[in-house]
Amino acid sequence: MTAEDEQGLRQRLAAASPLVVKVGSSSLTDARGRLDLAALTALVDTLAAHRAAGHSVVLVSSGAIAAGMAPLDLPRRPSDLPTQQAAASVGQGVLLAAYTAAFAARGLVVGQVLLTADDVTRRGHYLNARRTLERLLAMGVVPVVNENDTVATQEIRFGDNDRLAALVAQLIDAHGLLLLSDVDALYDGPPSLPGSVRVPFVPTVDALQDVRIGGSESGVGTGGMVTKVEAAAIATSAGVPTLLTSATQARAALSAADVGTVFAPTRGRGRARRIWLEHATAPQGRLVLDDGAVAAVTERRKSLLPAGIRAVEGTFSTGDAVDVVDPSGGVVARGLVNYDSRELPALLGRGTKELARELGPAYEREVIHRDDLVVLSRRRR
Structure with a gap:
C-alpha cells in the first residue's frame, strides 16, 4: 500500500x-x-x-x-x-x-x-x-x-x-x-x-x-x-x-x-x-490426515471424508471444533466434526459408500463438510 x-x-x-x-x-x-x-x-x-x-x-x-x-x-x-x-x-x-x-x-x-x-x-x-x-x-x-x-x-x-x-x-x-x-x-x-x-x-x-x-x-x-x-x-x-x-x-x-x-x-x-471457526473456536481434538486428504482439503476445498484420515486424537462430540493436521502434525484446517471421537476410529480409511452399505445411509456423510471447514496457515502448530 x-x-x-x-x-x-x-x-x-x-x-x-x-x-x-x-x-x-x-x-x-x-x-x-x-x-x-x-x-x-x-x-x-x-x-x-x-x-x-x-x-x-x-x-x-x-x-x-x-x-x-x-x-x-x-x-x-x-x-x-x-x-x-x-x-x-x-x-x-x-x-x-x-x-x-x-x-x-x-x-x-x-x-x-x-x-x-x-x-x-x-x-x-x-x-x-x-x-x-x-x-x-x-x-x-x-x-x-x-x-x-x-x-x-x-x-x-x-x-x-x-x-x-x-x-x-x-x-x-x-x-x-x-x-x-x-x-x-x-x-x-x-x-x-x-x-x-x-x-x-x-x-x-x-x-x-x-x-x-x-x-x-x-x-x-x-x-x-x-x-x-x-x-x-x-x-x-x-x-x-x-x-x-x-x-x-x-x-x-x-x-x-x-x-x-x-x-x-x-x-x-x-x-x-x-x-468464527478460525479464531473463536477452541479445538477439542485433532484428525491426522494423509497427504492426499490434505491436498483435497487445502487445495481443492473438498469436504473431509473418513478415507483420508489416519488417526483420531482427543475426546470430542458431534458438532465440536477439531483441528485437521498433516502427517507431520502441522495444523492445516479447523472444522466442525460430524462424528464423536468414540465412533470415528472404526470408520477411518473407508469410503462413505462402503460405510453406508455396511452400517446404513446415515454413514454416507462427511466427517467435516466443506461449509464447516476453514483452511489455516501451514505454519500453525
Missing part, C-alpha cells in the same frame, strides 16, 4: 461505526492499582465525541481486577485465580460505576456485557452475544465489555482483552478496532532501546517477521505487544482495519492523525462463520 492508502485507512478508522475500542488496565489505573478517574474521564470524553459525530462505539475495558485491588488492600496484582476473581468481583462494580457516571455526564447510557470464552467459542452463545450487542447499539447504548473474570476458569479464559476485543470486532462486523495501552505504537525493536523506530503502517502481519515484539512491563495488565499484534491479525483477517496506540493519543487517532500503528485489513468482510 502507498502512504495515501495508509492515510485512507486512518480516515476510515476515524469515521468507523461501529468502532470497537479496547483500553488496558495500565491506562486506567495508577501504579498501586487504584482507578485513575482523570484518565477514565479523558477516554470517555474522546468516545463521547465520536458518538456525537454520529458513530456507534463498543468499549472493551480491562481494569476490573486492578480496580478491586485498592478496596481489598492488595499491594499488587494477585497471581492466583481465586484472588483474581475476588478482586474482579469487587472491581467490576467500581469500574462500571465510574463509566456510568462519566458517560451519563455526557448524556450517554452504558450497558455492561460480561463475556467468557464460551460466549464466543460456542455457536449458540456467539449468536446470542451478537444479538445483544447489536440491540444495545440500536438503542443508542454504549456497551462496556469485559471478560467475566469472576466465573472464568484458567482453562476457558481469553487471557487478555486484546483478543476479546478483536473477537468482538468480528462478532458485530465492526468497521474499525482501536487498541489502546500505555505504549504509543509498535516499534521495530524494544521502545526503551535507543534507535528503535515506530512502525506507522503494517500492510500484513506477516511483514513483521523480522520485528522484535516485546511483552508487557505493566504491573497491573496481562497483555503485551505480542497479544496486540495477534489481536490485530484476528481483526484484519475479518476485514477490520486496526489502530494500535496509547490511550493518551486516542483523540488524535480518531482525528486521523499520524499516530500509532495502523494495520491494513487482509481479507474482505462478510466471512463471519469462517472467521
